[in-house]
Amino acid sequence: MRESREDSILNAAMLIHEASNVYAFTGAGVSVESGIPDFRSASGLWSRFDPMEYGTLGAFRRDPEKVWRMLQELVEIVDAEPNAGHRAMARMEEAGLLSGIITQNIDGLHQKAGSRNVIEFHGTVFRLVCLDCNRKFPLDRFADSLPPLCPYCNTIMKPDVVFFDEAIPPDALRQVEQIVRRADVLIVAGTSCNVMPAALIPLEVHEIGGRIVEINPEPVLKDMAEVTIAGPFASSMQQLVKALSS
Ligand SMILES: [Zn+2]
Structure with missing residues (x-):
């Protein structure tokens, strides 16, 4: 039987209260409500700039000026502001209910909202x-x-972002490996989990017994997730934080 959204939020709050190490794993979806369209969406950056021509280290080395035509647009995201969901995650950390965030985003919005431990x-x-x-x-x-x-x-x-043909920074990889072993709950938010190797993170947490709470308008981890909150990031996180504090 499908749970209501309210039930899901209460169940997620219960899991989080019972856990000792809660982490979050976030993707493009958490920044959409901050006005940053998903780069992979129909109107996104990669529909207008061919990733192979503009998004690889090889392309940058060949013609950095050309790649900067795309990057000029990419760096505009520095002006974006965090939304209520980012702020709710920061409040969870402040309250000792969230140990850290692994983000696939390059927009710095978690830090702007006040989150400290962001990978x-x-x-x-x-x-x-x-x-x-x-x-x-x-x-x-x-x-x-x-x-x-x-x-x-x-x-x-070049912006210090990982291009399509680049490896994940070793520091980030090391920290994520530790988190995967430690996490007893992983909140997966705003990501369709289809970018490798990031997509392996929830899978690995799940495989070694961690529980997954998914927050997505269109959930993708149905078999893996213990709790699924089907809804937009900002309001779902606000409600979750409210449930955690009541
Ligand atoms: Zn130099």
Whole structure:
């Protein structure tokens, strides 16, 4: 029998209260209500810029100026503001009910909302990296002079985000491995879990006995999830936090 949304939220709150290590795993869907369309959606970035031509390290090395035509648009997300869902997650951490967030997003909105322990699995648009000397710089230092040139090498720098042909940053991978072992509840929100290797995270948590709470307008983890909250991120998280504090 299908649970009502209210029941699901109460059940999720119960699981979270019983758990000692609750983590969240978030994706593009959590930022949609902050005005950032999913890059993979019909109107998203990757429908207008061919990922193979604009989203790979190889493409960047061949023609960084061309790739910056896409990146100019990508870096505009630095102006987005967190929504009520981001803020609700930050409140959970503050209350000691959430140990950390693994995010596939590069928009920094969890941190802007006040979350402290955030692992950026795909990097961040707020930082630039020079592919020649590997030095990293804050984007805002170069905001008026894009594409940004490395002050040491004078070559065009790349946002410190994971392109399609790049590996996950080793630091992020290590931290995620620890979380997977520790998590007894993983809140999976705003992700359709189809980008590898990120999609393995809920699967691994589930396989070693962690419980999955899914928050998605169109749930995808039906077999795996202990609790499914079918709804938009912001209002679902607000209601969850309300249930947790009552
Ligand atoms: Zn350099």
